[in-house]
Amino acid sequence: xxxxxxxxxxxxxxxxxxxxxxxxxxxxxxxxxxxxxxxxxxxxxxxxxxxxxxxxxxxxxxxxxxxxxxxxxxxxxxxxxxxxxxxxxxxxxxxxxxxxxxxxxxxxxxxxxxxxxxxxxxxxxxxxxxxxxxxxxxxxxxxxxxxxxxxxxxxxxxxxxxxxxxxxxxxxxxxxxxxxxxxxxxxxxxxxxxxxxxxxxxxxxxxxxxxxxxxxxxxxxxxxxxxxxxxxxxxxxxxxxxxxxxxxxxxxxxxxxxxxxxxxxxxxxxxxxxxxxxxxxxxxxxxxxxxxxxxxxxxxxxxxxxxxxxxxxxxxxxxxxxxxxxxxxxxxxxxxxxxxxxxxxxxxxxxxxxxxxxxxxxxxxxxxxxxxxxxxxxxxxxxxxxxxxxxxxxxxxxxxxxxxxxxxxxxxxxxxxxxxxxxxxxxxxxxxxxxxxxxxxxxxxxxxxxxxxxxxxxxxxxxxxxxxxxxxxxxxxxxxxxxxxxxxxxxxxxxxxxxxxxxxxxxxxxxxxxxxxxxxxxxxxxxxxxxxxxxxxxxxxxxxxxxxxxxxxxxxxxxxxxxxxxxxxxxxxxxxxxxxxxxxxxxxxxxxxxxxxxxxxxxxxxxxxxxxxxxxxxxxxxxxxxxxxxxxxxxxxxxxxxxxxxxxxxxxxxxxxxxxxxxxxxxxxxxxxxxxxxxxxxxxxxxxxxxxxxxxxxxx
Numbered sequence: 228x229x230x231x232x233x234x235x236x237x238x239x240x241x242x243x244x245x246x247x248x249x250x251x252x253x254x255x256x257x258x259x260x261x262x263x264x265x266x267x268x269x270x271x272x273x274x275x276x277x278x279x280x281x282x283x284x285x286x287x288x289x290x291x292x293x294x295x296x297x298x299x300x301x302x303x304x305x306x307x308x309x310x311x312x313x314x315x316x317x318x319x320x321x322x323x324x325x326x327x328x329x330x331x332x333x334x335x336x337x338x339x340x341x342x343x344x345x346x347x348x349x350x351x352x353x354x355x356x357x358x359x360x361x362x363x364x365x366x367x368x369x370x371x372x373x374x375x376x377x378x379x380x381x382x383x384x385x386x387x388x389x390x391x392x393x394x395x396x397x398x399x400x401x402x403x404x405x406x407x408x409x410x411x412x413x414x415x416x417x418x419x420x421x422x423x424x425x426x427x428x429x430x431x432x433x434x435x436x437x438x439x440x441x442x443x444x445x446x447x448x449x450x451x452x453x454x455x456x457x458x459x460x461x462x463x464x465x466x467x468x469x470x471x472x473x474x475x476x477x478x479x480x481x482x483x484x485x486x487x488x489x490x491x492x493x494x495x496x497x498x499x500x501x502x503x504x505x506x507x508x509x510x511x512x513x514x515x516x517x518x519x520x521x522x523x524x525x526x527x528x529x530x531x532x533x534x535x536x537x538x539x540x541x542x543x544x545x546x547x548x549x550x551x552x553x554x555x556x557x558x559x560x561x562x563x564x565x566x567x568x569x570x571x572x573x574x575x576x577x578x579x580x581x582x583x584x585x586x587x588x589x590x591x592x593x594x595x596x597x598x599x600x601x602x603x604x605x606x607x608x609x610x611x612x613x614x615x616x617x618x619x620x621x622x623x624x625x626x627x628x629x630x631x632x633x634x635x636x637x638x639x640x641x642x643x644x645x646x647x648x649x650x651x652x653x654x655x656x657x658x659x660x661x662x663x664x665x666x667x668x669x670x671x672x673x674x675x676x677x678x679x680x681x682x683x684x685x686x687x688x689x690x691x692x693x694x695x696x697x698x699x700x701x702x703x704x705x706x707x708x709x710x711x712x713x714x715x716x717x718x719x720x721x722x723x724x725x726x727x728x729x730x731x732x733x734x735x736x737x738x739x740x741x742x743x744x745x746x747x748x749x750x751x752x753x754x755x756x757x758x759x760x761x762x763x764x765x766x767x768x769x770x771x772x773x774x775x776x777x778x779x780x781x782x783x784x785x786x787x788x789x790x791x792x793x794x795x796x797x798x799x800x801x802x803x804x805x806x807x808x809x810x811x812x813x814x815x816x817x818x819x820x821x822x823x824x825x826x827x828x829x830x831x832x833x834x835x836x837x838x839x840x841x842x843x844x845x846x847x848x849x850x851x852x853x854x855x856x857x858x859x860x861x862x863x864x865x866x867x868x869x870x871x872x873x874x875x876x877x878x879x880x881x882x883x884x885x886x887x888x889x890x891x892x893x894x895x896x897x898x899x900x901x902x903x904x905x906x907x908x909x910x911x912x913x914x915x916x917x918x919x920x921x922x923x924x925x926x927x
Contacts, residue, residue: 269307323449363401511574623666851875
C-alpha cells in the first residue's frame, strides 16, 4: 500500500513538473512575441509591469472560481493558473463552476497582472480546480494571489457583515492570521464556529497598500462545501477547565497550544470594543475583545480567549466573556518605582505617589510626566469630549495615582536584580489621580524673576526720563530717512526678483531646448547617421525650435508692460487656446466678459495664471478625449475668474499615472496668488477647471 501511494505521488509530481515546464516555456515564448495573443492565465501573470501596460490581447478559457461584485472579487482559473478580472461594467453575473471564455486585454493591476475583459461568454460548466494545499508562509509571499488554495486553521472570530452579505471569519494558522469570506457556515450560529479547526478552500485575495505591498490575506469561499469543520469546538465553551492567569504560557508539555483557554478574574479597567484588564489573586491580564456590552470595574467575569505573547506578560486575544457577579475592584498594591520595574505588577492595579514634572497631549491621550525616587515615568488617560483632565494640576505638585501598571521590558536577563527599562500607568478616569501637595509659590526662580523685573523697570524709567526729548527728534529724522531707504530697497528688490524670475524662465524653458538643438544638429552632421535618421532628427529639430519660439513668446508676453491689463491677458488666452485646440482638432468656444476693468497685472501674476491655464488645456488635449472646450474669462468681486470646461470623459474614469503632477501644480500656482483652483469632473459631463484669484493691489 505504501509503495502504491509513493508511486501515485511520484506520478502526480512528474505530471506537475512537466506541466509547469511546458507552461513556463509557453509563457516565455509568448512574452518574447508582443503581438501574440495570450491564451493562458500563467502567460498573463508572467508579464512584467511594462509588458502588461501594452494592453496585450488575451483569450482565456477557464472556470469561474469566485465572482462577487460586493467584494470586488472576480476570478477565473484555467489549467495553468488563476487570474483576476477587472470590473469592465459588463452586464453579467457569473457563478462558481461556470466555464467561460474571456476576450480582453492585459493590465498591470495594482498588485499583479490582471485581465480587462471586453467580452465574456459562458460556454458550459466544469468542476472547480483541485485546491492547492498551502501554508501561511506561502500565502504571505503573495505568489498565490488569485489561486484556488486550501488551508487549515483555528477560527478566532466569526460574524455576519450586513453590508457585504457575507460571514467574515478570522482564522489563525501557521503563525499568521487571515480573513475568510463565506456566504454560508457549516454550523447554525456563527458563535459555534469559534475555536473550531476548519479546512478552507477558496481563492486567495490579497490586500495591498498604495505602493502595491501586501499587508493582509483573504480567502474567498465559493461554495458551502469548501468550508469544513474538521474538529468542532466544545458545545458548552464555558464548561472547559478554568486556569489561573499566572499559568498561561508556563511550561506545560501536555498543553495544547492554539485553542481557547478559560480564565476568571475581577475587572480593573474596561474599554468597550477594545480591551479589558483582569486581575486574580496572583496576577493581572490584558484581554483583547470586540465585545461592547456594558461592564463595570469590580465585576467578576469568566473569559474565553486565545493566548498570545504580550510585551511582557501574556495577552488573551479575540475573547468572549460572561459576567459572574458584581463587586468592588481589588485594593491597588502600593509600590515604588523600583517595585514597579521588577515586573511582578504588570497588568495589575497599583498605587504610586510621585512629583508632577510636566503635562503633554498626544492624539487622544493625555500624558503626565512624573518622578518617583529619581525615576521618571508616564501616566496617561484617554481624552474625552475635548476636556483636559489635568488642567488643574501644576508642575511641581505631589500626586497619588491609581491605575494599571504596564512595563516596557527592554533587555531581559535572568536573576532577581533585573529591572525593566520603564513602566507607565494607564489611568481609568480623572478620579484616579489625587493632589497630595500643591507646589510652593515662593520658589527661588520666581524671587529672582521678580527682582530682575523690578530692577529692569527702574533702569528703564531713569533712562526714559534722561533721553526722551533727544530720542523724539532723532527718531523723527530717522523715520524720514528709513522711509526713503525702504522705498528704494523695496523697488530694487522687486526689480531683482523680476530679473531672477525672467532668467530662471529663460534657463528652464530655452536652456533645455538649446541643448536638444545642439545634440540634434550634431546627429544630423554625423557621417554615421543614415538618411532616414537625419530626416527624423531634422523633424525633431524643427519641432524643438517651434517649441522654443512658443516658450520665448510666452516669456516675452509675461514681462511686456504693454500686456499688463486684464483685456490683454484675455486676448492672449483666447488666441493661445484657439491655436492649441485647433491643432488637436478640438472646437474652442470663447466667452470673454465685455466689462473687464482696466486693472494692471504684474508679470508674476500673469505668468502664474497663464501656466495654470496652459496646464488645463494640455490636460484636455492629452487626456480628456474631448470634442469641444469653452474658455470663459470674467472679473467678479475684484477677482479674476478663468474657466476651462470640456465635454470629455472626466477624471474619475482615467487612472492617474505616476509622475502626473499637473493638478497639484495648478493648485499650488493659484495658492501662491492667494486664489483657488476648483476642479469638477463627471464621466458624463466632462471636466470643469475654474481658476479664481484676487486682482493684485499694485503693479511691480
